Structure formats: structure tokens, C-alpha cells
Amino acid sequence: xxxxxxxxxxxxxxxxxxxxxxxxxxxxxxxxxxxxxxxxxxxxxxxxxxxxxxxxxxxxxxxxxxxxxxxxxxxxxxxxxxxxxxxxxxxxxxxxxxxxxxxxxxxxxxxxxxx
Amino acid sequence: xxxxxxxxxxxxxxxxxxxxxxxxxxxxxxxxxxxxxxxxxxxxxxxxxxxxxxxxxxxxxxxxxxxxxxxxxxxxxxxxxxxxxxxxxxxxxxxxxxxxxxxxxxxxxxxxxxxx
Numbered sequence: 269x270x271x272x273x274x275x276x277x278x279x280x281x282x283x284x285x286x287x288x289x290x291x292x293x294x295x296x297x298x299x300x301x302x303x304x305x306x307x308x309x310x311x312x313x314x315x316x317x318x319x320x321x322x323x324x325x326x327x328x329x330x331x332x333x334x335x336x337x338x339x340x341x342x343x344x345x346x347x348x349x350x351x352x353x354x355x356x357x358x359x360x361x362x363x364x365x366x367x368x369x370x371x372x373x374x375x376x377x378x379x380x381x382x383x
Numbered sequence: 384x385x386x387x388x389x390x391x392x393x394x395x396x397x398x399x400x401x402x403x404x405x406x407x408x409x410x411x412x413x414x415x416x417x418x419x420x421x422x423x424x425x426x427x428x429x430x431x432x433x434x435x436x437x438x439x440x441x442x443x444x445x446x447x448x449x450x451x452x453x454x455x456x457x458x459x460x461x462x463x464x465x466x467x468x469x470x471x472x473x474x475x476x477x478x479x480x481x482x483x484x485x486x487x488x489x490x491x492x493x494x495x496x497x498x499x
Binding site for chain 1: 416418426427428435474486487488490491492
């Protein structure tokens with residue numbers, strides 16, 4: 269079965285640079301979520317999009333922005349990168365499923381290292 | 384805001400034995416979903432089991448089952464016949480019932496070690 273695709277899988281940036289992470293949801297999924305997981309931490313919810321509109325917002329820094337495109341893929345843009353932004357960034361997707369649970373299926377993550 | 388607490392940073396169990404991971408949560412909502420996710424060394428997040436709060440029956444998925452105590456706001460995961468492949472971080476997560484596009488709130492995780 270098709271899974272969530274994230275690219276790139278690994279990314280190395282310098283401080284103050286910009287990074288763009290991409291997420292391709294499972295086919296027919298209409299909702300995308302972004303999470304940040306620091307070393308030894310639990311995943312922290314950043315932002316979600318439903319049908320290309322921002323739906324829920326978590327602890328996303330003002331330096332970050334995201335959007336969902338007409339083909340439902342999503343991009344997370346991160347500017348003025350800081351050392352503390354080094355983390356594993358997960359994208360998850362969900363679609364209308366049984367009982368309306370909307371289980372979230374996670375991608376493999378993008379490991380961002382800021383030097 | 385909802386909070387999820389996992390009080391066991393690490394648990395160890397012998398292969399083939401049973402282990403229970405604890406999770407408590409705090410919410411003022413009456414309907415919601417609870418999940419257990421597994422994160423092996425590959426760091427992939429894998430859904431293990433889910434529970435709808437409006438269902439009294441505890442969810443079961445093969446060797447994995449939950450003990451859901453709504454009044455106590457407790458949601459423990461029982462793993463029977465533990466296998467080496469069960470070794471991973473286990474995260475308990477909460478989501479509002481009506482918030483289909485809402486983010487999950489995770490606990491800090493429990494590192495499960497399987498002793499051969």
C-alpha cells in the first residue's frame with residue numbers, strides 16, 4: 269500500500285539559512301499534519317491542513333510557514349534556521365475512513381541538521 | 384488544553400512475557416480518541432491501536448490490547464507474548480473527537496526493552 273512520502277530524507281543547513289520540506293500524502297487523503305521531534309523528545313504538533321486550508325495550529329514558530337497545494341501535497345518552509353531547529357520532521361496524512369476516526373499515518377520523516 | 388502523561392520512561396520484559404505500559408491523560412472533553420504509537424529505532428511512527436472514548440469495550444489488535452478506564456482517565460497498553468521486534472519507544476496520544484484535522488498530543492514515551 270502507498271505510504272506518506274517525505275523529501276528530502278536528510279537535510280543539512282547552516283544557521284540563518286532557509287529550508288523547505290515536502291510531503292506527499294497517501295492517495296485520496298485530504299488532510300496533512302506536520303510534527304517536530306527533537307532528540308529524545310515526543311513529537312510536537314506544528315500545523316495541519318484540510319482541503320488546502322489551514323485547520324489547526326500548534327507550536328509552530330513564526331519563522332516557519334506551510335501550505336497545502338491543489339494536488340494535496342504540502343510544504344513546510346523554515347527560515348532563519350537556528351541550531352534548535354535540528355530535529356526529525358514528520359508529515360502525517362489522514363482521509364475519510366471508517367467511523368470517521370481519521371487515523372494519522374506518518375511518513376518516514378526528514379532529519380534536519382542545522383550547523 | 385489536553386495533557387498526556389506516561390510515567391514509565393523505560394520498561395524491560397523477558398521475551399514471551401506480558402508487559403503493561405501506563406498512560407494517563409487530562410481533558411475536559413467527553414468524547415475523544417486515544418492512540419498508541421510505536422517508534423522503533425528506524426524512527427518510523429507506527430499506529431499500534433486506537434480507542435474511541437464512547438466505546439466501553441477495550442480495543443484489541445492481536446497481541447496488543449488496552450485497558451481503557453474513562454473515569455480514571457487511564458489508557459494502558461498490554462503486550463502479550465512479547466517479541467524482540469516489539470522493542471521500541473511507545474507513545475500514547477490524544478485527539479479530540481470532532482477534531483479530524485487536529486494534531487495529536489503525545490506523552491513523553493516509554494522505552495520498551497525486550498530481554499532475550
